[in-house]
Amino acid sequence: MNFWTTSRARLSSAALRGTALLAIGLGSALPAFAADVIRIVSPYQTTTLDPMRSAAAGNIETYGQLYSRLLRRDSETGALEPALAERWDISADGLTYTFHLRDAQFSDGSPITADDVAFSLERIRSDKRSAYPAPLGAVESIAAADAKTVVVKLKSAFAPFLGNLEIWNMGVVSKAHVEKQGEESAFSTAPVTSGPYAVKEWKPNEKLVLEPNPHYWRQGYPRSDASVELIEIASPETRVAMLKAGEVDVMRSVPWSQIDDLKTVANIDMRLEASTTIYMTLLNHAREPFSNMKARQAAAYAIDNKALAKAITRGYAEPANTTLPGSIDFHDDEYPGIPYDPARAKELLAESGMAGREVKILATAGATEQQMALLLQAQWQAIGLKPVIVNVDGGAWWDSTGKGDYDAAANWWYNETPDPDLAVRWAVCGSCGSNSYNTFYENPKVDELVEQGTVETDPAKRAEIYKEIQRITTEEVAQIPLYYAPNAVAYSRRLAGIRLTPSLQWTLEDTSIVK
Numbered sequence: 392m393n394f395w396t397t398s399r400a401r402l403s404s405a406a407l408r409g410t411a412l413l414a415i416g417l418g419s420a421l422p423a424f425a426a427d428v429i430r431i432v433s434p435y436q437t438t439t440l441d442p443m444r445s446a447a448a449g450n451i452e453t454y455g456q457l458y459s460r461l462l463r464r465d466s467e468t469g470a471l472e473p474a475l476a477e478r479w480d481i482s483a484d485g486l487t488y489t490f491h492l493r494d495a496q497f498s499d500g501s502p503i504t505a506d507d508v509a510f511s512l513e514r515i516r517s518d519k520r521s522a523y524p525a526p527l528g529a530v531e532s533i534a535a536a537d538a539k540t541v542v543v544k545l546k547s548a549f550a551p552f553l554g555n556l557e558i559w560n561m562g563v564v565s566k567a568h569v570e571k572q573g574e575e576s577a578f579s580t581a582p583v584t585s586g587p588y589a590v591k592e593w594k595p596n597e598k599l600v601l602e603p604n605p606h607y608w609r610q611g612y613p614r615s616d617a618s619v620e621l622i623e624i625a626s627p628e629t630r631v632a633m634l635k636a637g638e639v640d641v642m643r644s645v646p647w648s649q650i651d652d653l654k655t656v657a658n659i660d661m662r663l664e665a666s667t668t669i670y671m672t673l674l675n676h677a678r679e680p681f682s683n684m685k686a687r688q689a690a691a692y693a694i695d696n697k698a699l700a701k702a703i704t705r706g707y708a709e710p711a712n713t714t715l716p717g718s719i720d721f722h723d724d725e726y727p728g729i730p731y732d733p734a735r736a737k738e739l740l741a742e743s744g745m746a747g748r749e750v751k752i753l754a755t756a757g758a759t760e761q762q763m764a765l766l767l768q769a770q771w772q773a774i775g776l777k778p779v780i781v782n783v784d785g786g787a788w789w790d791s792t793g794k795g796d797y798d799a800a801a802n803w804w805y806n807e808t809p810d811p812d813l814a815v816r817w818a819v820c821g822s823c824g825s826n827s828y829n830t831f832y833e834n835p836k837v838d839e840l841v842e843q844g845t846v847e848t849d850p851a852k853r854a855e856i857y858k859e860i861q862r863i864t865t866e867e868v869a870q871i872p873l874y875y876a877p878n879a880v881a882y883s884r885r886l887a888g889i890r891l892t893p894s895l896q897w898t899l900e901d902t903s904i905v906k
Contacts, residue, residue, distance in 0.1 A: 427616070427617050427618065428617055428618050428619070428620060429615070429617050429618070429619045429620070429640050429641070429886065429889075429899070429902065429904070430619075430620045430622060430638070430639040430640050430641070431619065431620065431621050431622065431639065431640065431641040431642075431643065431897065432622045432623075432624050432630045432633055432634070432639040432641065432642050432643065433449060433452065433621065433622070433623060433624070433630075433642075433643035433644065434623070434624065434625050434627070434630070434643065434644055435447065435448040435449030435452065435623070435643070435644075436449040436450075436595075436596065436623050437449050437450055437452075437453045437593070437595070437599045437621060437623070438450060438595070439578065440453070440457065440578040440579075440582050440590065440593070441564075441574075441577075441578035441582070442454040442457070442458050442559070442560045442561075442562040442564065443514045443515050443518060443520065443521050443522065443560060444520055444521075444522055444578075445522050446522045446523045446560070448895065449621075449623070451559045451895045451896075452621065452643075452895060452896070452897060453599060453621065454559045454560065454562055455559055455562075455586070455895075455896035455897065456586055456587060456588040456601055456619070456897065456899055456900075457562065457582065457584040457585075457586045457588060457589070457590070457601075458562020458563060458564065458584060458585050458586045459474055459475050459495070459562060459563055459585040459586045459587075459607075459608065460474055460475065460556060460557050460558075460561045460562055460563065461474055461475050461476040461479075461490055461508065461541075461556050461557075461561070461563075462474050462476060462553060462556050462557045463557060464557055464892070464894070466890065466892055466898045466901060469809060469893075471553055471554060471557060473493070474557075474608075475492055475493060475495055475503060475508065475563060475585070475608065476490040476491060476492055476493070476541075477491060477492065477493040478490075478491050479491065479553075484548070485545070485548035485549075485848070486531075486544060486545045486547070486548060487542065487543070487544050487545070488542070488543045488544075488545070488552065488553075489536075489540060489541070489542050489543075490508070490540070490541040490542075490543070491539060491540055492504070492505060492508065492539045492540070492541065493608060494608075495585070495608035496606040496608070497565050497568075497583045497584065497585055497606065498583055498584045498585070498589040498604045498605075498606055498607075499565070499568070499583050499606075500606055501565065501567065501583075502538075503563060503585055503608075504535070504538045504539070505535035505536065505537065505538055505539060505540055505541045506535045506538075506566055507563055507564070507565060507566045507567075507585075508535070508541045508563050509533045509534060509535045509541055510564070510566035510569075511561075511562070511563045511564050511566075512527065512530075512533050512543070512561070513533050514564075515527055515560055515561065516530055516533070522560070523558075523560050525813065525816065525823075525824075526555035526556075526558050526560075526561070526807075526813065527555070529545045529546055529547060529549035529552065529845070530543060530544070530545055530546070531544045531545055531546045532544045547845075547846060548845075548846045548848070549845050549846070550810075550812075550844075550845055550846065550847065550848055550853065551808065551810040551812040551813070551845060554808045554809070554810050555808065555810075555813070557808070557894075558807045558808060558894070559807065559894065559895070559896065562585065562586065563585045564577075564582070564583070564585070565577075565583040565585075568582070568583040580593055581593075584604055585608075586604065586607070587603065587604055587607050587609070587612055587613045587899065587900035588601035588602060588603060588604055588613070588619060588899070588900075589601065589602055589603075589604045590602075591618060596623065597622070597623060598620050598621060598622045598623060599620070599621045600618060600619070600620050600621075601618060601619040601620075601621070601899075602618045602619075603615075603616060603618075607900075609900065612900045612901070613899060613900040613901075613902070614888065614900065614901060614902060614903045615902055615903050615904055617904060619899055622639065627644065627645075627646045627649070630642050630643075630644075630645075631645070631646075631649050631653070634653075634659065634881055634883075635653075635656060635659070637658075637883070639883075640882065640883040640885065640886055641880065641881070641882050641883070641886070641889065641897075642880065642881045642882075643880055643891070644879065644880075645661070645879040645880065645881050646758070646879075647703065647704045647705045647707055647879065648705065650663075650705065650707060650879060651705070653881050658883060658884050658885075659881050659882070659883065659884065660881065660882045660883075660884050661879075661881045661882075662879075662880055662881070662882065662890070663707055663877040663878070663879055664877055664878040664879075664880055664890055664891055664892075664893075665718055665877065665878070665893050666716075666718065666805060666875075666876060666877050666878045666893050667716040667718050667719055667805045667806040667807075667809070667814075667893050667894075668716065668803055668804070668805040668875065668876045668877075668878070669711055669715070669716040669717070669803065669804060669805070669872060669873075669874075669875055669876075670708070670711070670759075670763070670801065670802070670803045670873045670874050670875075670876055671711065671714070671801070671802065671803070671804075671870045671871055671872050671873050672690075672694070672763075672767060672799055672800070672801045672802075672870060672871040672873060673792065673797075673799060673800045673801075673802060673828060673829060673830050673870055674687055674690065674798070674799055674830055674868065674870065674871065675795055675797055675798050675799070675830060675831060676827075676830050676831045676832045676833075676869075677795045677831040678795065678798070679745065679748065680743070680745035680748040680750065680776070680798070681798060681799070683743045683744070683745055684743075684867060684868070685739045685740070685742050685743035685745075686739070686740060686743040686745040686748075687867070687868035687871075688729070688736075688739050688868055689735075689736045689737070689738075689739035689740035689743060689745075689774060690736070690771060690776070690799070690868070690871065691729045691736075691868045691871045692729060692730070692731065692732045692733070692735045692736035692739065693731075693733055693736035693770045693771055693773065693774045694731065694766075694767065694770050694871060694873070695731040695770065696710045696711060696731070696871075696872070696873045696874060697710045697731070698731075699763070699766050699873060699874070700873065700874035702762070702766065703759060703762050703763065703766075703874075704874065704876060707876075707877065707879070708874040708875060708876040708877065709874060709875045710728075710873075710874050710875075711728070711872030711873055711874050711875050712724075712726055712727065712728030712865075712872065713726050713728065713861040713862075713864075713865050713872060714818060714819055714861060714864045714865050714869050714870050714872055715806075715811060715814050715815065715818070715857070715860075715861055716805065716806050716814060716875060717875035718809075718875065718893065719806050719809055719810070719811045719814055720809045720810055720811055720857075721811055721853060721854045721856075721857035721858065722811075722857075722861075723857075723858045723861045723862070726858070726861060726862060726865065728865065728872070729865065729866075729868070729871075733770075733773060733774055736774045737774045737775060740774055740775050740776070741775075745776075746775040746776070747775060747776070747777060748776060748777065749776075749777045749778075749779060749798075750771060750776050750777065750778040750779065750798045750799055751779055751781055751797055751798040751799070752764050752767055752768060752778050752779065752780045752781065752797075752798065752799045752800065752801075753781055753783055753788055753791055753792065753797045753799070753800040754780050754781070754782055754783070754800070754801070755782070755783060755784065755785055755788050756782065756784070760801060760802075763801035763873070764780045764801060765780070767799065767801060768780055778799075781797075788800065792829040793826075793829055795829070795831060801873070803876070804817065804818065804828065805893075805895070807894055808894065809893075811844070811857050812841075812844060812845055815837075815841050815844070815857070815860055816841060818864075818869070818870065819832060819834075819837055819841075819860065819864040819869045819870075820837065820838055820841045821833025821834065821835075821837070821838055822838045823838070823841065827869060827870075828870065830869060830870060832864070832867070832869040832870075834863060834864070834867065834869075836863065837860055837863055837864060837869075840856050840859055840860050840863075841860065843856050844856045844857060844860070878891050878893075878895075884905070885904055885905050886902055886903070886904060886905065887902065887903050887904075887905050888901040888902045888903055889901070889902040
């Protein structure tokens with residue numbers, strides 16, 4: 392399952408780059424709270440309507456509205472539920488999954504069949520352009536047994552498999568439409584969709600306008616007949632002004648500095664919603680100084696992540712204690728983490744022989760990224776390193792980290808599911824294709840535990856496996872965990888039932904407009 396580097400890079404790169412759109416004049420052109428439109432403003436772009444082709448943050452939001460999956464998660468409880476598959480069977484050896492499809496239609500009224508499901512999953516699994524095939528890495532074959540039955544065979548037992556089928560890129564597309572129009576044309580402007588919404592209009596770099604899909608399989612959904620506009624605005628100040636003026640209903644990525652102010656606005660519901668996001672510092676294990684474990688440990692002891700989290704997030708994020716997100720299954724809440732101890736940091740740095748070494752810290756232009764880089768620089772300088780901040784754009788950031796041409800870089804990532812399998816494969820597995828998120832950390836024992844975690848079905852035993860992974864990778868400083876951040880989202884109180892889930896999906900189909 393070595394498919395991570397490109398996919399995650401696109402996701403976080405989009406998060407770092409934001410959008411190129413400037414909001415000059417746009418706010419004044421929007422009427423306040425149009426009754427038949429729900430407007431969401433976000434810094435993240437929709438760049439493609441093909442759920443296979445991108446893992447960028449804005450596209451993840453979009454895919455959840457356009458394409459249904461075999462399973463869905465209850466937005467309140469997080470429990471897996473039937474979706475296009477109304478039921479499924481698992482063989483005794485855990486190698487064969489048989490999915491029985493409900494009667495459902497695409498947005499053009501054509502039936503959704505097992506051929507469509509098999510075609511969609513196979514594109515994700517084997518197409519060279521697939522941005523994120525890792526969740527299907529354990530699959531041996533996918534076949535339509537008949538019009539309503541899909542059979543998936545695995546190479547080996549894989550505990551997270553059902554949860555992986557709910558990930559954003561697992562949406563079902565129309566095989567007939569894609570084959571007739573071609574891979575590019577089928578998703579260029581108005582794709583045939585299987586989810587709660589269809590595309591009404593798409594203006595790249597500006598907005599995507601959705602309308603309810605009249606053939607959606609969940610009868611009575613979407614709850615509102617309103618169209619939805621996903622508007623791209625890079626400037627957080629502009630987004631806040633639009634929300635306060637009633638020009639938009641939802642604001643994604645509220646700056647930490649604006650949260651207290653928005654809490655005082657009567658018609659705005661300012662929320663800190665659950666997420667699986669972790670902010671951390673990458674260290675390049677492939678070259679000095681951080682190829683030396685004592686130097687990495689010195690760098691970790693030198694960072695006061697409690698003070699850092701408070702300074703950057705105004706106290707709204709929780710200091711991180713392990714290399715994995717705090718809200719995923721089997722997170723070790725009792726592990727103490729690496730404490731802030733500058734005296735110990737100086738001792739370890741001296742023992743490492745790396746005192747006085749230059750440390751190249753890559754940073755992009757985002758306010759949070761700049762703050763993190765400056766705080767890292769100050770705390771590492773205090774123990775005897777010579778940190779230098781190198782400012783780059785998002786593309787150069789990914790190029791440099793991918794090649795190992797850096798020493799340190801603060802960044803964030805999130806996990807698509809509550810299960811930790813994808814998280815460990817991305818962040819700390821040296822043999823899983825991600826280069827341990829471009830840190831080049833590698834420990835054969837950790838890689839072995841990663842594989843054990845996927846085949847173990849006993850939750851208690853899985854918990855022990857992932858606790859051991861967290862202990863080893865935190866002590867060896869695979870990365871330096873900084874803080875666990877909630878999703879900061881502000882909503883107009885005229886909406887009910889809407890939220891952003893930890894998997895970065897809007898619950899728009901459950902949303903209604905309060906009269």
